Amino acid sequence: MIKHIVMWRLNDSAYGKSKAGNALELKNKLLAMRGKINGLIHIEVGFDFNNEKDSCDVVLYSEFEDEKALYDYQSHPDHEEIKRWLSEVRYERRVVDYEI
Template identity: 35%
Template sequence: MLQHIVMWKIKAGADGSSREANIAKARSLLEACAQLVPGIVKFEVATAQPGLECTYDLVLNSSFTDRDALAAYQGHPSHAALKPFMRAVVLERQCMDYET
Protein backbone atom coordinates (compact mmCIF):
# COMPACT_ATOMS: atom_id res chain seq x y z
CA MET A 1 0.00 0.00 0.00
CA LEU A 2 1.25 3.47 -0.88
CA GLN A 3 0.16 6.53 1.09
CA HIS A 4 0.06 9.84 -0.79
CA ILE A 5 -0.50 12.95 1.33
CA VAL A 6 -0.44 16.47 -0.10
CA MET A 7 -1.10 19.76 1.72
CA TRP A 8 -1.59 23.20 0.22
CA LYS A 9 -1.63 26.81 1.45
CA ILE A 10 -3.77 28.93 -0.86
CA LYS A 11 -2.91 32.51 -1.82
CA ALA A 12 -5.23 35.37 -0.95
CA GLY A 13 -6.95 36.81 -4.03
CA ALA A 14 -5.30 34.52 -6.58
CA ASP A 15 -6.90 33.77 -9.94
CA GLY A 16 -9.35 36.66 -9.46
CA SER A 17 -11.21 34.99 -6.59
CA SER A 18 -11.13 35.09 -2.81
CA ARG A 19 -8.94 32.67 -0.90
CA GLU A 20 -12.03 30.91 0.42
CA ALA A 21 -13.50 30.53 -3.08
CA ASN A 22 -10.23 29.10 -4.38
CA ILE A 23 -10.04 26.63 -1.48
CA ALA A 24 -13.58 25.47 -2.26
CA LYS A 25 -12.83 25.15 -5.99
CA ALA A 26 -9.59 23.26 -5.34
CA ARG A 27 -11.42 20.89 -3.01
CA SER A 28 -14.12 20.27 -5.60
CA LEU A 29 -11.58 19.62 -8.37
CA LEU A 30 -9.68 17.18 -6.17
CA GLU A 31 -12.82 15.35 -5.03
CA ALA A 32 -13.73 14.81 -8.68
CA CYS A 33 -10.52 12.73 -9.01
CA ALA A 34 -11.51 10.18 -6.36
CA GLN A 35 -12.45 7.42 -8.82
CA LEU A 36 -10.14 8.16 -11.75
CA VAL A 37 -8.16 4.93 -11.84
CA PRO A 38 -8.24 1.42 -10.42
CA GLY A 39 -6.08 1.05 -7.34
CA ILE A 40 -7.34 4.05 -5.38
CA VAL A 41 -8.11 2.64 -1.95
CA LYS A 42 -8.73 5.88 -0.02
CA PHE A 43 -9.21 9.42 -1.28
CA GLU A 44 -10.02 12.00 1.37
CA VAL A 45 -9.97 15.75 0.78
CA ALA A 46 -10.39 18.13 3.70
CA THR A 47 -10.10 21.82 4.49
CA ALA A 48 -8.90 23.55 7.63
CA GLN A 49 -11.63 23.76 10.25
CA PRO A 50 -12.12 26.55 12.79
CA GLY A 51 -11.11 25.56 16.29
CA LEU A 52 -8.66 22.87 15.17
CA GLU A 53 -4.94 23.37 14.72
CA CYS A 54 -4.11 23.71 11.03
CA THR A 55 -1.05 25.08 9.28
CA TYR A 56 -2.35 24.42 5.77
CA ASP A 57 -5.67 25.15 4.06
CA LEU A 58 -6.30 21.93 2.16
CA VAL A 59 -5.15 18.32 2.43
CA LEU A 60 -5.40 15.23 0.26
CA ASN A 61 -4.95 12.02 2.24
CA SER A 62 -5.00 9.10 -0.16
CA SER A 63 -3.95 5.47 -0.42
CA PHE A 64 -3.12 3.47 -3.52
CA THR A 65 -2.59 -0.24 -3.95
CA ASP A 66 0.92 0.34 -5.29
CA ARG A 67 3.25 2.76 -7.10
CA ASP A 68 1.73 1.91 -10.48
CA ALA A 69 -1.72 2.98 -9.28
CA LEU A 70 -0.34 6.29 -8.00
CA ALA A 71 1.50 6.84 -11.29
CA ALA A 72 -1.70 6.13 -13.23
CA TYR A 73 -3.56 8.68 -11.08
CA GLN A 74 -0.86 11.31 -11.47
CA GLY A 75 -0.74 10.79 -15.24
CA HIS A 76 -4.49 10.78 -15.77
CA PRO A 77 -5.73 13.65 -18.00
CA SER A 78 -8.35 14.74 -15.43
CA HIS A 79 -5.65 15.04 -12.76
CA ALA A 80 -3.38 16.93 -15.15
CA ALA A 81 -6.25 19.31 -15.98
CA LEU A 82 -6.45 20.67 -12.43
CA LYS A 83 -2.73 21.48 -12.20
CA PRO A 84 -2.84 24.90 -13.95
CA PHE A 85 -5.49 26.12 -11.51
CA MET A 86 -3.55 24.75 -8.55
CA ARG A 87 -0.32 26.39 -9.73
CA ALA A 88 -2.15 29.72 -9.99
CA VAL A 89 -3.60 29.65 -6.47
CA VAL A 90 -1.08 27.71 -4.35
CA LEU A 91 1.30 29.59 -2.08
CA GLU A 92 2.95 26.47 -0.61
CA ARG A 93 2.71 22.73 -1.21
CA GLN A 94 3.98 19.80 0.82
CA CYS A 95 3.84 16.17 -0.29
CA MET A 96 4.82 12.88 1.27
CA ASP A 97 4.54 9.41 -0.22
CA TYR A 98 5.38 6.31 1.80
CA GLU A 99 4.76 2.60 1.67
CA THR A 100 3.02 0.68 4.43
Protein backbone atom coordinates in the same frame (compact mmCIF):
# COMPACT_ATOMS: atom_id res chain seq x y z
CA MET B 1 -0.52 0.16 0.00
CA ILE B 2 0.69 3.67 -0.80
CA LYS B 3 -0.44 6.70 1.16
CA HIS B 4 -0.22 10.06 -0.61
CA ILE B 5 -0.60 13.22 1.48
CA VAL B 6 -0.39 16.73 0.06
CA MET B 7 -0.83 20.05 1.87
CA TRP B 8 -1.17 23.45 0.23
CA ARG B 9 -1.04 27.05 1.34
CA LEU B 10 -3.25 29.10 -0.94
CA ASN B 11 -3.03 32.66 -2.20
CA ASP B 12 -5.59 35.06 -0.76
CA SER B 13 -7.25 35.20 -4.17
CA ALA B 14 -6.87 33.76 -7.66
CA TYR B 15 -9.07 33.48 -10.73
CA GLY B 16 -11.36 36.12 -9.19
CA LYS B 17 -12.14 33.91 -6.18
CA SER B 18 -11.23 34.13 -2.51
CA LYS B 19 -8.97 31.64 -0.78
CA ALA B 20 -12.04 29.87 0.63
CA GLY B 21 -13.68 29.73 -2.80
CA ASN B 22 -10.57 28.24 -4.39
CA ALA B 23 -10.18 25.77 -1.51
CA LEU B 24 -13.70 24.50 -2.14
CA GLU B 25 -13.06 24.30 -5.88
CA LEU B 26 -9.85 22.35 -5.24
CA LYS B 27 -11.74 19.91 -3.04
CA ASN B 28 -14.38 19.38 -5.72
CA LYS B 29 -11.76 18.88 -8.45
CA LEU B 30 -9.82 16.34 -6.38
CA LEU B 31 -12.86 14.38 -5.26
CA ALA B 32 -14.00 14.21 -8.89
CA MET B 33 -11.01 11.89 -9.44
CA ARG B 34 -12.90 9.12 -7.61
CA GLY B 35 -13.68 6.26 -9.95
CA LYS B 36 -11.26 7.48 -12.62
CA ILE B 37 -8.10 5.78 -11.36
CA ASN B 38 -7.76 2.02 -11.03
CA GLY B 39 -6.23 1.33 -7.64
CA LEU B 40 -7.35 4.57 -5.98
CA ILE B 41 -8.74 3.16 -2.74
CA HIS B 42 -9.59 6.28 -0.76
CA ILE B 43 -9.48 10.05 -1.20
CA GLU B 44 -10.47 12.84 1.15
CA VAL B 45 -9.85 16.57 1.32
CA GLY B 46 -9.96 18.74 4.43
CA PHE B 47 -9.61 22.40 5.35
CA ASP B 48 -7.60 23.81 8.25
CA PHE B 49 -9.60 25.55 10.97
CA ASN B 50 -6.76 26.70 13.27
CA ASN B 51 -5.32 29.37 10.96
CA GLU B 52 -2.00 29.27 12.78
CA LYS B 53 1.03 30.81 11.11
CA ASP B 54 2.42 27.36 10.24
CA SER B 55 -0.89 25.87 9.10
CA CYS B 56 -1.63 24.80 5.58
CA ASP B 57 -5.03 25.63 4.12
CA VAL B 58 -5.96 22.37 2.40
CA VAL B 59 -4.89 18.76 2.85
CA LEU B 60 -5.35 15.78 0.53
CA TYR B 61 -5.21 12.30 2.02
CA SER B 62 -5.36 9.41 -0.42
CA GLU B 63 -4.58 5.71 -0.54
CA PHE B 64 -3.51 3.67 -3.56
CA GLU B 65 -3.08 -0.06 -4.06
CA ASP B 66 0.48 0.35 -5.32
CA GLU B 67 2.99 2.73 -6.88
CA LYS B 68 1.57 2.13 -10.36
CA ALA B 69 -1.85 3.38 -9.23
CA LEU B 70 -0.22 6.49 -7.73
CA TYR B 71 1.68 7.07 -10.98
CA ASP B 72 -1.53 6.62 -13.00
CA TYR B 73 -3.22 9.22 -10.78
CA GLN B 74 -0.35 11.68 -11.07
CA SER B 75 -0.22 11.42 -14.86
CA HIS B 76 -4.00 11.35 -15.43
CA PRO B 77 -5.14 14.23 -17.71
CA ASP B 78 -7.66 15.49 -15.09
CA HIS B 79 -4.91 15.59 -12.47
CA GLU B 80 -2.58 17.40 -14.88
CA GLU B 81 -5.33 20.01 -15.33
CA ILE B 82 -5.65 20.41 -11.56
CA LYS B 83 -1.90 20.96 -11.28
CA ARG B 84 -2.00 23.69 -13.94
CA TRP B 85 -4.95 25.35 -12.19
CA LEU B 86 -3.15 25.14 -8.84
CA SER B 87 -0.11 26.97 -10.19
CA GLU B 88 -2.11 30.21 -9.82
CA VAL B 89 -3.93 29.24 -6.63
CA ARG B 90 -1.18 28.00 -4.32
CA TYR B 91 2.08 29.46 -3.12
CA GLU B 92 3.35 26.45 -1.20
CA ARG B 93 3.00 22.68 -1.45
CA ARG B 94 4.23 19.83 0.73
CA VAL B 95 3.90 16.16 -0.16
CA VAL B 96 4.66 12.81 1.42
CA ASP B 97 4.29 9.41 -0.26
CA TYR B 98 4.94 6.31 1.76
CA GLU B 99 4.27 2.59 1.65
CA ILE B 100 2.76 0.54 4.43
